[in-house]
Amino acid sequence: MRWLIDRRLLAKRWLTISMCFMLLLTTAFAQDKCDPESTLALATDEFNAGHFYGLEAILKPCISNKTFTKEQLVRAYQLLTQTYLILENPAAAEESYLNLLSANPEYVSNPERDPIDVVYLSKKFTATPIFSWFAHASGNITLPRVIEDNEINVGSRQQYTIKPRWSAGGGVIWNYNDKLTAELGLDFSSNTFGYYEDEIFIDDNLTMTENQLSLQMPFSIKYTHVRQGLSPYGYAGISGSLLLSSNQSFLLVDRTPGATASEGLEQSSEFELNNRFRRDAINRAAHIGAGFRWKYKLDYLFVDLRYSFGLNNIVRNDNSVRDVNDIFPSSVSAFKAGYIDDYFRLDQAMITIGYIKPIYKPRKLKRARTTRGVLKDVKSKSNE
Amino acid sequence: MNKLLKISFILFAVINLSNCETEKSVGPDFKDYFVKYYGDAGNQQGVDMVVNDDATIFLLGNTDRNNEQRFFVTKIDTTGKILLKKTFGQGGSIVESAIDIEPTVDGNYIIAIQRIATPGGDRDTKLLLISEDLIGLDSIIFDNNVIANSQGDEAVSSVTPYQINGEIxxxxxxxTTLVSTTGDLTDPFTYKVNQSLSLDPFWVNNPGNNGTLDQGVKIVPRQAGFLLFLNTNPESNASRTGFHLQPIESDGDATTEGSVGFARISESGDQEFLQQVVSNPDNGDYLLVGNRVNDGGTQVYFVAMTNSLGFVPAQHRNAGNQTVALNNLEGSISGVSVAPSKQTGYLLVANQELNLGNIMTTNIVLARLRFSGEVVWTTQFGVDDSYKAAKIEELPNGKILIVGTGTLGNQEKMMLLKVNSDGQFLK
Structure with a gap:
């Protein structure tokens, strides 16, 4: 009887040694030649065979070597998460699930596909981005909205004209949740608007073009209707802008009529001025906008339309007629071209294309999300 | 509590940031100070203005359009808005240039015009009476035969409404080139015209001073008789032209008032040319502005002549400060117009000619003077072109109006400047 026991013990030892040897061989093989698909197949077989303890050793080398594709990495961590849950090692299971989310931040556990304990575990985690970055380029038109009409050439007819320009910038998005976000941007903007005054003393006309460069800082609250494919959104907000430069160019055409058409004379005068000192440096605006975003891999592309309402008069009243020199205060534009700024706010319409880069952050939630949906799904499955 | 504070702060910030400026909050500053151009096609020059008690302003200008030279009156309010405008003059080959506009005692306006009836011909004098609605009421042309049955060139300088003993x-x-002394170039002339624009034949008068180049500038009524202010270079005074006055009797004859007869007012030692005479309604002073000319150029010469003190130069209010030192401004500076200020002292406007190498520019110089004639401040208006003042007035609220001529592009336009009591385009 004793020898029988000794033989059984001996056999067990041999078995253990053989298994360890095989494991070592497998590990060595895996370390040397990590064939991702073979490794995953072996790991899946081992898992299905109930050999949970060796699973980590099978998968780790490929994970360490970074030979898995993202999709393979997700499958590997799925296996590891399930394994650790079975082995009642919740800490390791959570770590594996976090790694899974890092590999695919958009991974969502599915009761139909995943074991219920993994689904439960998933409710403790999220990879939803807290912050996202965005960058965009825009085409814009600038529209002066007149508060007070000022004129020098009494009796003429005036109108503003628009010219397309551009802006570019970026910013950060704070995701309150999937639908509601707050965005803070910083844009470098080039804006232009024109002014045309006709029937100046019957025959003359004046064309003025103003070019501005500014830094704009829009802050928006955005609501996105999240859908597959294109997700529409709308937003509203306020913005401040810092005027960096402003220049005006003038073209005044004088027509002196003669007794006959051939005796008439046409002359023009043209000049440019820096009018930055006639503009408020810091200006405010409120805006509304709407657009669509489109999922591109893990990021987004978007297109939107925005209209910005200038809130303040951008013309410095004190400088509207005079130049900076107090001794010789005449405004060149006023005296030479008969131009003075109306008091106006600057509106802006923009069409924008951009790119959003979510900063996914897999993390454990302080409070797990409800599992009510999961139970409902499981129940309905059971009833079937 | 913390949350409440945060929400309050955010709400406060949002409300402040989204506060919208409107017409009410911005304020129409451009009505308190401005530069405005008035006119028509072609070239127009501002000549004179009248500020009325009802806060309307009459601007007088000349226009050259399609080679027709006429004159126009624009009635505006104190914000510069046109209320009425009308162009007068026959046009065609008849050249009419307005010189002076004055309000009459019965609420109308009289305009003095230099008129040339035939191309290249001599100048005549025309008077036009218009209503406050710019409707022409009456006019008369004094041809070259008024003073004598002879040809001559008349250059009218001013017209002055008067009311003495019920007579208007x-x-x-x-x-006029119709001179009393052989060898003279011009003599002053004076007409007295009744309310119906009929000439008083006994008054048609050439005071006949003994200078070679005499010019009547302004004739003003006094308690007894009149005063003629004129430019002349009497032979007795080394041929120096200067501001002079000539008391005139009620029948138009030159006379002596008290101990003072024909007298020289300006005494700079150089030549002085009188441009404008203004009566100060507050104290009866006569304000005389013109130029002092010597080899060094042209400077503003200004005399505040107290009516009560007689005509002794040393007793002028600004004795010692009659050559106005406009802060050592460069160029040649000609005094154009002066106005008494309700605030203090006088407002004076001059034209500064500057040679900038290849171009000549003219700027407008505005100055406030103390009663003593000292300069308080000066400001200049103009931008490397021709900007000329013609008349200055002060509004009851202390704002200053200057009418003149500006260059807009390549054309001349009548220009009106409105600045604050410090001469700035500020409220």
């Missing part, structure tokens, strides 16, 4: 009429003065 107009006094006209200027210069």
């Amino acid at each position: 009429g107009f006094l006209v003065t200027g210069s």
Whole structure:
């Protein structure tokens, strides 16, 4: 009887040694030649065979070597998460699930596909981005909205004209949740608007073009209707802008009529001025906008339309007629071209294309999300 | 509590940031100070203005359009808005240039015009009476035969409405080439015209001073008789032209008032040319502005002549400060117009000619003077082109109006400047 026991013990030892040897061989093989698909197949077989303890050793080398594709990495961590849950090692299971989310931040556990304990575990985690970055380029038109009409050439007819320009910038998005976000941007903007005054003393006309460069800082609250494919959104907000430069160019055409058409004379005068000192440096605006975003891999592309309402008069009243020199205060534009700024706010319409880069952050939630949906799904499955 | 504070702060910030400026909050500053151009096609020059008690302003200008030279009156409010405008003059080959506009005692306006009836011909004097609605009421042309049956060139300088002992009429003065002394170039002339624009034949007068180049500038009524202010270079005074006055009797004859007869007012030692005479309604002073000319160029010469003190130069209010030192401004500076200020002292406007190498520019110089004639401040208006003042007035609220001529592009336009009591385009 004793020898029988000794033989059984001996056999067990041999078995253990053989298994360890095989494991070592497998590990060595895996370390040397990590064939991702073979490794995953072996790991899946081992898992299905109930050999949970060796699973980590099978998968780790490929994970360490970074030979898995993202999709393979997700499958590997799925296996590891399930394994650790079975082995009642919740800490390791959570770590594996976090790694899974890092590999695919958009991974969502599915009761139909995943074991219920993994689904439960998933409710403790999220990879939803807290912050996202965005960058965009825009085409814009600038529209002066007149508060007070000022004129020098009494009796003429005036109108503003628009010219397309551009802006570019970026910013950060704070995701309150999937639908509601707050965005803070910083844009470098080039804006232009024109002014045309006709029937100046019957025959003359004046064309003025103003070019501005500014830094704009829009802050928006955005609501996105999240859908597959294109997700529409709308937003509203306020913005401040810092005027960096402003220049005006003038073209005044004088027509002196003669007794006959051939005796008439046409002359023009043209000049440019820096009018930055006639503009408020810091200006405010409120805006509304709407657009669509489109999922591109893990990021987004978007297109939107925005209209910005200038809130303040951008013309410095004190400088509207005079130049900076107090001794010789005449405004060149006023005296030479008969131009003075109306008091106006600057509106802006923009069409924008951009790119959003979510900063996914897999993390454990302080409070797990409800599992009510999961139970409902499981129940309905059971009833079937 | 913390949350409440945060929400309150955010709400406060949002409300402040989204506060919208409107017409009410911005304020129409451009009505308190401005530069405005008035006119028509072609070239227009601002000549004179009248500020009325009802806060309307009459601007007088000349226009050259399609080679037709006429004159126009624009009635505006104190914000510069046109209320009425009308162009007068026959046009065609007849050249009419307005010189002076004055309100009459019965609420109308009299305009003095230099008129040339035939191309290249001599100048005549025309008077036009218009209503406050710019409707022409009456006019008269004094041809070259008024003073004598002879040809001559008349350059009218001013017209002055008067009312003495219930008699209403107009006094006209200027210069004529119909001279009383052989060898003279011009003598002053004076007309007295009644309310119906009929000439008083006994008054048609050439005071006949003994200078070679005499010019009546302004004739003003006094308690007894009149005063003629004129430019002349009497032979007795080394041929120096200067501001002079000539008391005139009620029948138009030159006379001596008290111990003072024909007298020289300006005494700079150089030549002085009188441009404008203004009566100060507050104290009866006569404010005389013109130029002092010597080899060093042209400077503003200004005399505040107290009516009560007689005509002794040393007793002028600004004795010692009659050559106005406009802060050592460069160029040649000609005094154009002066106005008494309700605030303090006088407002004076001059034209500064500067040679900038290849171009000549003219700027407008505005100055406030103390009663003593010292300069308080000066400001200049103009931008490397031709900007000329013609008349200055002060509004009851202390704002200053200057009418003149500006260059807009390549054309001349009548220009009106409105600045604050410090001469700035500020409220």
